[in-house]
Amino acid sequence: MADKKLIVVIGATGNQGGSVARRFLQDSSFAVRALTRNPASPAAKALKEQGAEVVQAELEDAESLKTAFKGANLIFSVTQYWEPFFRLDCRPKATELGLSCRKYAYDVEYRQGKNIADAAAAVVDTLVENGFLVSTLSHAGKATGGKMTEVYHFDSKADIFPHYVDEKYPELSKKMSCIHTGYFMTSHQILPNSYFKKQPDGSFQMRFPTREDKPVPHIDIVADMGNFVYAVSQMPPGKAYMAAGSTVGFGEYIRLFGEHNTVPVSYKQITFDEMVNDAVEDEAAGIEVANMYVYADEPGYDGGMDLLTAEDIRKVSSIALRSDEDAILTCLLLAGVECPITTLEEWIKKQDWSAVLLK
Numbered sequence: 005m006a007d008k009k010l011i012v013v014i015g016a017t018g019n020q021g022g023s024v025a026r027r028f029l030q031d032s033s034f035a036v037r038a039l040t041r042n043p044a045s046p047a048a049k050a051l052k053e054q055g056a057e058v059v060q061a062e063l064e065d066a067e068s069l070k071t072a073f074k075g076a077n078l079i080f081s082v083t084q085y086w087e088p089f090f091r092l093d094c095r096p097k098a099t100e101l102g103l104s105c106r107k108y109a110y111d112v113e114y115r116q117g118k119n120i121a122d123a124a125a126a127v128v129d130t131l132v133e134n135g136f137l138v139s140t141l142s143h144a145g146k147a148t149g150g151k152m153t154e155v156y157h158f159d160s161k162a163d164i165f166p167h168y169v170d171e172k173y174p175e176l177s178k179k180m181s182c183i184h185t186g187y188f189m190t191s192h193q194i195l196p197n198s199y200f201k202k203q204p205d206g207s208f209q210m211r212f213p214t215r216e217d218k219p220v221p222h223i224d225i226v227a228d229m230g231n232f233v234y235a236v237s238q239m240p241p242g243k244a245y246m247a248a249g250s251t252v253g254f255g256e257y258i259r260l261f262g263e264h265n266t267v268p269v270s271y272k273q274i275t276f277d278e279m280v281n282d283a284v285e286d287e288a289a290g291i292e293v294a295n296m297y298v299y300a301d302e303p304g305y306d307g308g309m310d311l312l313t314a315e316d317i318r319k320v321s322s323i324a325l326r327s328d329e330d331a332i333l334t335c336l337l338l339a340g341v342e343c344p345i346t347t348l349e350e351w352i353k354k355q356d357w358s359a360v361l362l363k
């Protein structure tokens with residue numbers, strides 16, 4: 005145990021953190037500390053059975069994070085905008101504060117991200133050179149020159165990772181890698197009307213305010229986030245990535261779906277208002293996601309940032325020039341780092357689509 009590197013994983017019972025925890029558990033040179041609010045949950049118990057140390061922590065409680073981060077050599081951070089958004093107390097509290105529930109959830113995610121950064125800064129000395137691995141998204145407000153200030157669940161992440169960390173904690177910033185995540189390939193489960201709307205003629209129509217051929221990133225989050233973060237941990241620090249198995253337009257997504265299931269399909273670029281009315285019952289959620297799909301059209305999901313991809317990681321020798329002081333790392337870099345990732349086509353072929361096809 006003592007000679008193992010310790011990675012502390014936030015959100016370890018969820019999609020992203022769970023994938024990261026499971027990947028690092030496969031490497032016996034790491035010890036994994038999995039954080040959760042409820043160590044008695046089935047997901048937390050499963051992690052314990054797989055060999056993780058499960059520790060109770062609350063992102064609203066900075067002190068619990070400081071305790072949980074003690075001795076960390078690496079930290080994986082993820083925050084969840086949609087949990088406060090959908091919690092029953094969101095709307096009354098937002099009304100009391102004179103805020104929309106979308107802005108209220110921004111404030112919660114921002115505060116929790118800030119607590120993570122503050123607690124990580126307290127253990128910066130024990131972190132390895134590339135020891136602060138954070139899940140984030142691009143900043144819509146900045147990327148659009150202030151035109152789109154209400155893609156809250158993007159800006160709440162980017163305002164902390166990297167902006168707050170860069171400004172407040174230069175030493176931590178030097179040890180940080182920012183990992184943007186593409187659209188989860190499973191997002192059709194939350195937005196069934198937008199992904200696969202059954203038409204009167206029996207065909208399936210995909211409908212977003214994004215042009216059909218505008219490339220957007222897609223990731224099999226549960227299978228691949230861990231692979232991606234594990235690969236990033238072998239890179240030099242201070243870079244920003246897009247974790248995605250494919251970067252293709254939604255037109256290509258629906259084409260692949262139709263081809264695999266042998267059903268007729270189409271794509272329709274709809275307006276912002278059409279998506280708000282059509283996507284989900286909850287109007288506020290509709291506005292939040294419709295804003296994102298407009299942003300994904302222009303300037304783009306990544307806000308026009310130059311983000312490294314899985315392919316870049318595999319070809320790392322061309323971008324990562326390091327001194328020879330660490331021979332093993334240098335060999336790894338020269339060989340390229342493994343970064344297995346599922347393409348959208350592979351993922352579509354693996355799914356059971358019967359529930360979608362029968363609707």
Ligand SMILES: NC(=O)c1ccc[n+]([C@@H]2O[C@H](COP(=O)([O-])OP(=O)(O)OC[C@H]3O[C@@H](n4cnc5c(N)ncnc54)[C@H](OP(=O)(O)O)[C@@H]3O)[C@@H](O)[C@H]2O)c1
Nearest residue numbers: 015016017018019020040041062063083084085185187188
């Ligand atoms: N859906 C998409 O297409 C997409 C694309 C890109 C980015 N995202 C972003 O992905 C994020 C969600 O990631 P995910 O899918 O991995 O989330 P998830 O599966 O819902 O997991 C959330 C994790 O965070 C933990 N957590 C939540 N609130 C906490 C708190 N107050 N204190 C301590 N732990 C807390 C939960 O742990 P316990 O419950 O065990 O305490 C759980 O492990 C969102 O912010 C979303 O914007 C989504």
